[in-house]
Amino acid sequence: MMRKTLSISVLVFFFSWLGQASIAQVSVPLPGSKVLEDLNMPSKILGKPVNFTVYLPEDYDTSTRRYPVVYLLHGYSDNETGWVQFGEVQEAADRAIANREIPPMIIVMPDGGVTWYINNHDGTVRWEDMFINEFIPxxxxxxxxxxxxxxxxxxxxxxxxxxxxxxxxxHPDLFAACAAFSAAVWTDEEVKAMPVNTRGGLFEDIFGTTSDKTLLTDHYKANSVMHIVGTRPKADLEKVRLYLDCGDDDFLYKGNSSLHILLRDRQVRHEFRMRDGGHTWSYWRTGITDGLRFIGESFHR
Structure with a gap:
């Protein structure tokens, strides 16, 4: 396997193409399951509707049972349709449920825009508050x-x-498990080494900036996965089961590997996978079932 070290200066290029499909064999959903698209929820916090897509398992309309739910988030420049259109999550969930690999579940895919799924530094866009206080309820x-x-x-x-x-x-009180694929996490050293135009284009509206033009603001640190893992008590970090998966040719491999090492050094239980592949839909399509299985196992604990 070849590990490619990509220049951080082309990072924007990769993010801009996250929504593009790669050629894949077409699969057909099993009868009965359905995907509801073009849905939205009015949000007082954001002052506009939030679009979302929902996967419902085969027996949803013929039963009265209640189902566990997984919130499935898209990448930068994509939207709430990406996981269905390019990730083929309906087909993956159908197969896994039919094979009894995962329990029947509802999968909800909200549109996160380019918010990074958090509140921005000046409070003008409060996506996280919307998600926790409006969307989940x-x-x-x-x-x-x-x-x-x-x-x-x-x-x-x-x-x-x-x-x-x-x-x-x-919000560890809200989730049993998390499965993160090719997570956009960096060490502080990687962030400081990013070209100024890359930092500004992707992050400054969210995290703000400092006098030395780095992103290492208080808001950044409060929303840095690496900082949280490095400072929070181990018992708190283990309140949510963690699963990490990143390709060995992915330009985010260093941050994901560093996160894994930090979790290991702190003896925090988690699962880490590094498979052959890059930052592509073909990689995520082949991994989503394992991620759903990991989350599904948490529902039985």
């Missing part, structure tokens, strides 16, 4: 979820991998 009301921590998971890719980690670390 809305989903629990509108769909037959099992509205408890023990039956709620979160996952995502790239920006969404970061989002799944940071939301589960900020």
């Amino acid at each position: 809305f989903i629990d009301k509108e769909f037959r979820t099992r509205p408890k921590k023990e039956f709620r998971g979160i996952s995502g890719l790239s920006m969404g991998g970061y989002g799944s980690l940071i939301l589960s670390m900020h």
Whole structure:
């Protein structure tokens, strides 16, 4: 396997193409399951509707049972349709449920824009507040979820991998498990080494900046997965089961590997996978079932 070290200066290029599909064999959903698209929730916090897509398992319309729920987050420049259109999550979930690899579950895919799924530094865009205080309660009301921590998971890719980690670390009382794919996490040294135009284009609106033009603001540190793992008590970090998966040719491999090492050094239980592949939909398609299985196992604990 070849490990490619990509220049951070082309990072924007990769993020801008997250929504592009690669050629893959077309699979057909099993009869009965459905994907509801073009849904939205009015948000007072954001002052605009939040679009979302929902996967419902095969027996949802023919039963009265309640289901565990997984929130599945998209990457930078994508939207709430990406995991269905390019990630083929309906087909993956159908197969895994039919094979009894995962329990029947509801999968909710909200549109996170380019918010990084948090509140920005000046409070003008409060996506995290919306998600916690409006969106999750809305989903629990509108769909037959099992509205408890023990039956709620979160996952995502790239920006969404970061989002799944940071939301589960900020709110460990709400999630049983987190499965992060190719999570957009960096060490402080990587952030400081980023070209100024890269930092500004991707992050400054979210994290702010400092007089020396780095991103290492107080808001950045409060929302840095690495800082949280390095400073929070081990018992708190283990309140949510963690699963990390990143390709060996992914330009985010260093941050993901560093996160794994830090978790190991602190003796925090977690699962880490580094498979052959890059920052591509073909990689995430082949990994999503294992991520859902990991989360599904948490629902049985």
